[in-house]
Amino acid sequence: MSGYVLLPQLFTATEVDRLRDAVEQVHAAVVSAAEAGETTVTVWPDGHRLEEIDGTTIHWEPDAPGKAVRSLSPVTGMSAVIDALWTDPRLTTPMSSLLGAPSLGPFVAKLNFKRAGVGSEFAWHQDFPYWYCCAGSSAYDIATAIVMLDDNTVANGAMTLVPGSQLNGPAPRDPRDPTGLLVDPAGIGSATVTVEAPAGSVLMFPSLMVHRSAPNRTATDRRSLLFCFQPAGRPELSALTYDAERLASLP
Numbered sequence: 085m086s087g088y089v090l091l092p093q094l095f096t097a098t099e100v101d102r103l104r105d106a107v108e109q110v111h112a113a114v115v116s117a118a119e120a121g122e123t124t125v126t127v128w129p130d131g132h133r134l135e136e137i138d139g140t141t142i143h144w145e146p147d148a149p150g151k152a153v154r155s156l157s158p159v160t161g162m163s164a165v166i167d168a169l170w171t172d173p174r175l176t177t178p179m180s181s182l183l184g185a186p187s188l189g190p191f192v193a194k195l196n197f198k199r200a201g202v203g204s205e206f207a208w209h210q211d212f213p214y215w216y217c218c219a220g221s222s223a224y225d226i227a228t229a230i231v232m233l234d235d236n237t238v239a240n241g242a243m244t245l246v247p248g249s250q251l252n253g254p255a256p257r258d259p260r261d262p263t264g265l266l267v268d269p270a271g272i273g274s275a276t277v278t279v280e281a282p283a284g285s286v287l288m289f290p291s292l293m294v295h296r297s298a299p300n301r302t303a304t305d306r307r308s309l310l311f312c313f314q315p316a317g318r319p320e321l322s323a324l325t326y327d328a329e330r331l332a333s334l335p
């Protein structure tokens with residue numbers, strides 16, 4: 085079983101335009117709030133800089149020559165156009181099947197920008213260990229729907245998955261990674277799939293799917309909205325605390 089679902093052009097060009105406008109408005113509002121207000125800055129062991137303002141965290145691009153946002157999380161409650169997707173049956177119906185849960189709730193929504201020329205790599209990882217540090221074994225029951233706001237191509241860093249990897253549980257992690265979260269690339273075989281798809285397409289996969297994405301070296305942005313769903317009634321990521329010590333109980 086490949087474990088992922090690709091829904092090509094699930095959203096129309098008009099809907100994608102509306103979502104692009106919404107994400108750029110959220111981006112502008114968060115960046116100007118961060119420039120004007122007091123932020124809490126955290127530097128992760130890999131050197132990445134995270135800045136929290138008004139309940140949202142800006143993850144800055146680590147190597148961009150100027151300032152560029154790599155991601156914003158969470159983004160729920162900042163735009164009615166974005167929030168509407170939490171209950172859109174085009175997402176919830178296939179997501180319910182993927183998770184085997186009749187009724188869904190939000191875990192977190194985030195925005196990845198992969199800006200033209202500076203959008204950086206996401207190294208091989210499963211979402212699972214990060215969420216396990218926050219949600220414990222509930223992390224097994226979380227899956228992500230990526231709504232592509234621009235065409236995804238090999239050149240702009242389309243997602244690459246290891247189909248079937250979700251069946252093998254938490255993957256051995258990279259002993260050289262200072263965060264302790266990344267998958268050991270030595271264990272990745274050649275059976276990978278890079279998912280190229282037009283804007284408006286949606287890619288869904290569970291927390292145990294091993295995946296990465298390459299940098300965006302093209303002249304245009306590759307933006308995505310990521311909706312992470314879980315069975316209804318569980319706390320959202322924003323209500324949980326990250327406890328790195330939980331990593332010790334994973335392979």
Ligand SMILES: O=C(O)CCC(=O)C(=O)O
Pocket residue numbers: 196198206211241242243295296297308310
């Ligand atoms: O947007 C991407 O290219 C990668 C997304 C991802 O792997 C993540 O946010 O964990």
